[in-house]
Amino acid sequence: MIQDLLNSSPGWANFGIFFLLGTVLLLVVLGFVTYGILAERKVMGYMQLRHGPNQVGGKWGLLQTVADVLKLLLKEDVIPKMADRPLFILAPVIAFAPAFMVLATIPFTDKFQFADIGVGLLYYIAVSGITTIGVVTGGWASNNKYALLGGMRAAAQMISYEIPLVRSVLGIILLTGSLNLNDIVHAQRHGWFILWQPIAFIVFFIASIAELNRTPFDLPEAESEIVAGYHVEYSGFRWAFFMLAEYVYLFAMAALITTLFLGGWMSPLAALNFIPGAVWFALKFSVVIFVYIWIRVALPRMRADHLMEFGWKVLLPVALANIFLTALIKSIFHIF
């Protein structure tokens, strides 16, 4: 459907449809962020002998995040006097916009995909890299020492982990011969890539946590060391933008892992094909999110130098070995 629209002559009607679709995606994502945060707090709560939110919006705290966001929007807009004003204002936008842009290429079901582009995977990785600039800018523009340290940590970490992240998916690209996410899903008809590419999955998963700045790789915002890192001077809706970017990336990364390794919208057994693809996608996606939360609850934070060592000396060689192994197996056994 979208392909037809893209090929038809431009007009207000087309624009309207695209605008509408964009709004739908935004609402889906915001809905996820709202309830993703609630889920995280609830799951963390139960794992930590607490209840989590249970006051606003019934006993499940269903409106807690809504209330939190409203509060953030209504807060006074504080810009530190000595901050670099234009950059300070720009940074959250730079951080957030790419987070939303990457979602366009994720195939949620076989039909529900906003841009079925040939280099979908490359697009995702390239665009998501821009966020780092926003984070570093925010850290620099705040004119705060803790923020600066956080920004520098973020830059070092993102660069170090982007590389194994990309390298690990090369195995999949070798097997499918395509960067198109739809093709990658279709290539998993006979088995998910988590089975064909277990090493790649592990490397990708670890690197993705580092990319998301989540525990145990939450160094850029390590609250017990550098207080809140790059967003220490941010408050109100600007801070909300940073948080939003973080959670939209969580959404995007979980969706990407589902697509790349867990067979996307496809059902695991042919007998279960009657269940719609969206349900399968949502299920797998939720499992990935749960594992992310679980890891956050269970692990302490790594140290910056260990993090670098681990990225360059462990993850990268393993990812490269995986590419080699994949190429070898592919050319010997002629699978795929």
Place this chain on the structure above:
Amino acid sequence: MLRTEEMILNVGPQHPSTHGVFRLVIKIDGEIIKEAKPVIGYLHRGTEKLAENLQYTQIIPYTDRMDYLSAMTTNYVLCHAVETMMDLKIPDRAEYLRVIAMELGRIASHLVWWGTYLLDIGAVSPFLYAFREREMIINMLNELSGARLTFNYMRVGGVKWDAPEGWIEKVKAFIPYMREQLEGYHNLATGNEIFMSRIKGVGKYTKEEAISYSLSGPNLRCTGVKWDLRKDEPYSIYDRFKFDVPVRESGDAWARYHVRLEEIEESLKILEQAVEQFPAEGEIMAKVPKIIKAPKGEAFVRIESPRGEVGCYIASDGKKEPYRLKFRRPSFYNLQILPKLLEGQNIANLIAILGAIDIVLGEVDG
């Protein structure tokens, strides 16, 4: 032309990991600390000076607020000093209540340390588990003394309140429970690869350095010095119990971590024997005059608090107030080695080293 310069960073007095109003001025090159200067005194209340105008019983609440994580030990050291001067014989039941209260306090204090240390390292959950157990201890001590933190429980000559009915049974039931939880702690945190890599070899010092800096408690025992006043200079009734003094050789944060967790086990052993031997009947107060006057002269006593040797020096001219009162506060002494340990470390290690020293700001600042 690229220009680099060193940056001066104020860590604290409002910082999540300084455990109170402790300030550290560090000079950093990137994240490497070139120089560290601790600034203390934000919580100084002048306890020692105030005490000169207070009767001995009135000083006890002030000792609650020094080491507020195990107020029972500082309570005790003051009473112990006055009792030594007055040469009082304390009834058995009171001594047992004191030991049980102090050992419970020691466990509670180490639990807070364990939880907050892991919180500093970045793991959030252990904190809540530790506080679950601590809450049980706090509730027990609350039943005993009527307060959750500032107990004001001990008196010169004994203790203020007798154990309520069924209280000893509660302590008895807590011991196996705590042992079980301790195993869970080890499963959750001790074996964690990231945690090990964070604290192994961090903040290392030798036996000689520890002694020359006058470190005490787990900070000393982590270097292999087997020195515990409960064993080496038994006070109260500690000579009646069988327990070990946990020692580690390596002198790093990892050693301190293990010493503290093992001390919880040893405290449980003491508790077990104490509730077993607990006299069914008896006085909880010795015969003391209405107004306590320490005889003319001076006395110094020292006991083992969770943080090290806490000492109390009293000079009396025979009045109902002390002429001079001085506390040897272990946190203050243990903190002195910090600038030396921090040199050349990075900020992540700063938190790990500071946390491993286990300071309580109420005690550092007096």
